[in-house]
Amino acid sequence: MLRFAALLLCAVTLAHAAAPAPPSIPPLEFRERVLGNGLRVVTLEDHSSPTVSVQVWYEVGGKNDPAGRSGFAHLFEHLMFKSTKYLKAEQFDRMTEDVGGNNNASTREDVTNYFDVVPSNHLERLLWAEAERMSNLDVIDANFKSERAVVQEEYRESVLANPYGRFHEAIAPSSYAVHPYRQGVIGNIDQLNAASLDDVRAFHSTFYRPDNAILIITGDFDQKEVDGWIDKYFAGIPRPASPIPRVTAVEPPRTRDASYRETGPNVPLPAVAITWLGPSARSPDAAALHVAAALLGNGESSRVNQALVYRGQIAQKASFGADLNVDSGLLIAYAIAAKGVAPATLAKALRAEIERLAKTTVPAAELAKVKLQLLTQALNERQTPLGKGNALGDAIVYRGGARYVNTDLDELMAVTAADVQRVLRKYLIDAKQVSIEYAQDTTAKAPGK
């Protein structure tokens, strides 16, 4: 669940990349307003295809799992497709997939977002339906239990069947000492089994409310018409009097290095991850960290890929990511070994690349390369109504305002070689690391024949 999401786009040109100059990127001409009940609304007209994306982002995620209910926010996300007062279970699929659209949702540590794409003549119905499940969720026990079983299969698929699933799940609990990010998002079978319908009702009334949500509509619509529909379907949803519970835990700086070892029953090649605590995605250092991460880990020509996979031939895969959250994030160096290579060798090589970047000035051409990569990737993302909506949602949740969608790339482009060195020193070289080694479990005698 690594996220490189906060790389957002704006009206810029790269002055110093290799000739010819990259194009100027037009800004996203969105509109914002806040309803009386606190619902934030962002709209962006785009008539390039006769489709529209409707997204509702709720500022609740894995970090808000109730005590003893690890994985609950994600389980709840699945239940939002079940019955409401006026919608049957799976009726969202009838209103999207069955008319040529689609829908899905995702849960991250900080946010849960629901996204629909429909032919634009269906927009009003989708607004009604999103308002309906914001107001009137009414899950029945049979649907709750079958969907919980689905989520447990999702857990088995991503954690138990995937040879590296247990490894990925070990990173958060090893890396955070106190912040609830440490519990991850997917949870575990036992705590999912402990969840009840009462938990579902309580979670909806606590977090699924207009003043904790962002409605994002992008694509083929008429602004005046859509404004009327938003008022009609959303403005009447009451804002609860109770405050929204917020996570207040602050992850303290690490005081020492630590290392952990994790095993799995089916691990063909060992792996290692090294993490450092990063700042919030809203930190002024975020842009420099994203550029540093791209230098180290973005693409085949990136430093860790060249050093570990290509030149050293000690890794099957190697990467580096700046996984920044609303609260503190993680900077993660990661590698899966080549056959016969020990995790300690990988860790040493990863650290050497980070030190080299921190201590030697990065060449201008290499810096220009990653900036153009980041710009092109961002441009790629905003080709569709869904992608534009995602960029807006990320800007609001992670950066603190939709306006950042049109300024963040300026910030990335302004990052200097000195900035890269400074943030690497601050967050990695002068800070404490946690390393997690992962290997085949050689002690357990597995059943079967």
Place this chain on the structure above:
Amino acid sequence: MKAIASILLFAAPMLGAQPFDTAPPVAPPRPIVIAAPDVQTLPNGLRVVVAQRKGLPLVTAELVIRSGTETDPSQLSGLADLTAGLLTKGTAKRSAPQIANAAEALGGQLDSGAGWDRSYVVMTVTRPQLPAALALIAEVVREARFAAAELERARRLALDGLSVALRDPGTLAQLAADRSAFGTGTYGHSSRGTPASIARIAREDIVALHARFYRPDNASLVFAGDIDPKDALSLAQSALGSWKRPALPMPSARLDDTRAGKVAPVVIAMPGVGQAGVAMVAPTIARAAPDYYPGVVANTLLGGGYSSRLNLELRIRRGLTYGVSSRLDTRRTGGVWSIAAQTKNESVPELVAVSMDEIKRVAQAPAPADEVEARKLAIVGSLSRRFETTEDLAGTIASLEANGIPVAELTRAIDRISAVTPQQVVEFAQAHWRDANLALVVAGDATGFLDALRKAYPDLRVIPQADVDLDSPRLMKNF
């Protein structure tokens, strides 16, 4: 700013005449407009296909060789993919790191690989970088060096990658079911090869494949995005116009169309694995078959998308899986129909039995008209979304080129899907599925399901994971 209006609504939500208990009506649809891509041919035979999309300054350029995994010799599976992968690992002018650097300095990523009926090199860049990107694509396709050291490096990476993939129960079940369904036939092997075949591939095999198939009259250059056909043609001419067409005509490729017939189900025993992978595979129609569109609708009804019958029954009603899908993989000279799902070990027998029932049910009676209508609209929608990004658009066109289907089919596909009737769907299922020899493979911790599965399939064979040989039609070493 809207406070007054919302307070009024908030205070009196029931006063309005609007019936909030039912969804509002649907407005009249706006048409989906798909322009036919432009097709031109250079004097050397290279087809240049252009789908212009105005808007963002982004272009995908994809060079497709219309030969791929189907040309792998039987002992050398993975050859076409390894060859395509090595294109970017050194040319007469540049080393592998220099190529990666050059590509990424343009903001894009130079990807290459092979699949069924195609080998490709593709890159997405902003419009100003396109001439340089195309020059790079031309260089790697024409001047790849295939250095011995790079082959060894690629071989090690491929072997390590396979060692990971073959530990995943879903992937292992799928690959084993392909082999089981096709026996020694060409479609029984994987584009990634096997540990044994990858170990056997020699540099001369790669050089020979490259010389044989990488030629302008067996290639299509696809552009999708912010470029007009005139500029595209002139770029193509300058980058690839001097690419010589060999004097001899293209050799015809060998394709062993062996099918295994009825085969016993196989259980691959993976002790301790926390979930089982289930795969069912049978031969199916080619892309050019006259009943292709009814087949697409029948397959979607059965197992395509979220609301298919299989997903409804296995995921939504029974909670047995995170997702099940059925795939109609139609190729130039045949096809592979496969159903795949993962479930906890003890649920395997139920998942298999329900899947078989659902397959039969499609062939038993025509589906209700509204169900067929909904699935057709779902297909039309997902097809339309394939035109939204330059990468997807180029990939869709590349796939038509690889399959030898005129690209103007893009403009007709929606009408053809829309015209499929429930009767055609049931006829497709009766013709192709009623007596299909589905090869069933389950990879998982067999202690959880073996006895129950054996009751349904007394002839099933159990193979320990360590003894699996994907090169053997019986899936076992020494066979």
